[in-house]
Amino acid sequence: MRVFVTGASGWIGSAVVPVLIGAGHQVAGLARSDASAATLASAGAEVVRGTLDDLDVLRGAAAASEGVIHLAFKHDIAFSGDFRGAAEADRVSVQAIGEALAGTGRPFVIASGTPAEPGRVATEGDGHGLDPAQAAGPQARAATSEWVLSLASRGVRSSVVRLPRSVHGEGDPGFIAALVRIARDRGVAGYFGDGTNRWPAVHRLDAAHLFHLALEEAPAGSTLHAVADEGVPLRDIAEVLSRRLNLPVAPVSPEDAAEHFAWLAPVLAADQPASSTLTRELMGWQPTLPGLIGDLDKGHYFG
Template identity: 90%
Template sequence: MRVFVTGASGWIGSAVVPLLIGAGHQVVGLARSDASAATLASAGAEAVRGTLDDLDILRGTAAASDGVIHLAFKHDIAFSGDFRGAAEADRRGVQAIAEALAGTGRPFVIASGTPAEPGRVATEGDGHGLGPAQAAGPQGRAATSEWVLSLTSRGVRSSVVRLPRTVHGDGDPGFIAALVRIARDKGVSGYFGDGTNRWPAVHRLDAAHLFHLALEKAPAGSTLHAVADEGVPLRDIAEVIGRHLNVPVAPVSPEAAAEHFAWLASILAADQPASNTLTRELMGWQPTQPGLIADLDKDHYFG
């Protein structure tokens, strides 16, 4: 297949692209810069210059492809406080791609996040039924995912791969790397409250494998969980960080969390375990890479 990948040079995309090429697919990646285009070329992919705001480019490239994997998201503005703006840009981009795929039966796989279900482990059956009201709020990205699933009625083999809070590995630019930086700067490896809140996690290579599987064989309307660790307690994460940095490990009260963790505080406040049982059964997906604690215990997070 000729596969259009947005976010192709990003954290997960850079693992997805070689898998697709190794399986015999031709990859066309969206590149925001010359550097991204060069990275894609060196991986054996074709680059098309553009961003999520270039709707005609998204529409045209999708129309010329046999399938699309959508990984791009404006994380820079989302993490600076404008999550709504990032979600709206994402929705516009997704709609442009969907216009090109309608009626073709081609696969359209997008990334989203696992839901948080207070008091229990979230499953692939949770987090559905979001409507227009949620699309304009904090759940905007999830509402876009729901809309993508509805594209089955318009002749698109759409599926959603939900990612956990932590997608880890060598070079991780995400939440775990941020916790390491905070611990180094503060001189203490803190955990929120009593440290029992849990984070689901997956190694980026295992996540990439699930995107590849979804492209090739996910049934239309599938919701998949790229989850390897169902839920790792925050205290366990803090203890590994503290040991490697040789700093004390200590609780941070909810009242002091915003000052200590900054933008991460609200994310750490939620218990967010997630299951992958239905995904394993449906797709035959089996994570093979190290779990979060084993990976965190390696030197690459502390170099």
């Protein structure tokens, strides 16, 4: 099928696009820069020039496609402190795409994040029933996912693939890479509190295969978890960083976390394990790539 992919040249998209093309799909990818356009063209994808703010471009590309995978998000402004603005731009762009697909029966797959459920492992059944008018912070993006799931009642085979805190692999620009930089800058491999808080994780190539499965097979209204490691304790991560960087490992108190970890402190402060049992049963998805600790031990984060 012809598939329109936003975020096609990003960390996840650059893994999803080759998987789709390898499976025989024709990919049209959104590109906001010459560099992104060149990356997509070299991968064998058609280039659609535009940004998440170009709603007519999004509507037209969605209408001309037989399926859409939405991976783009304004991470640059979100990480600079304007998560509300990034979430609002995401909501508006997603609604433009969804309206273009209404009544077609075509698949619409979007990326979101696994929820945190205090005291237990989050499942695909958690994090629903959000009121978009009341959602703030990270919940604002989750509320957009809820709207996409509601498109199942409007003739769209919609699904949400929730990604864990760590989507790792060679070239990872995300949270684990940030922890490596912080350890180097501070001269210590620190972990939050007692180090028992857990991050779910997945290799980005395993995640890419789940997006492909969702496009082709996910029932309308499905919530899927791209989780391989249910929960990796922060201390385990710090111990690998300590060994690889030849640095001491030490706890960082909650009171000192904001100074030590900067913008990453709130993410580290929550215990966030998540399960993918229901996804594996529904989709037959089985991660095959190394887990987070095994991937860290391969050494590419420390080059």
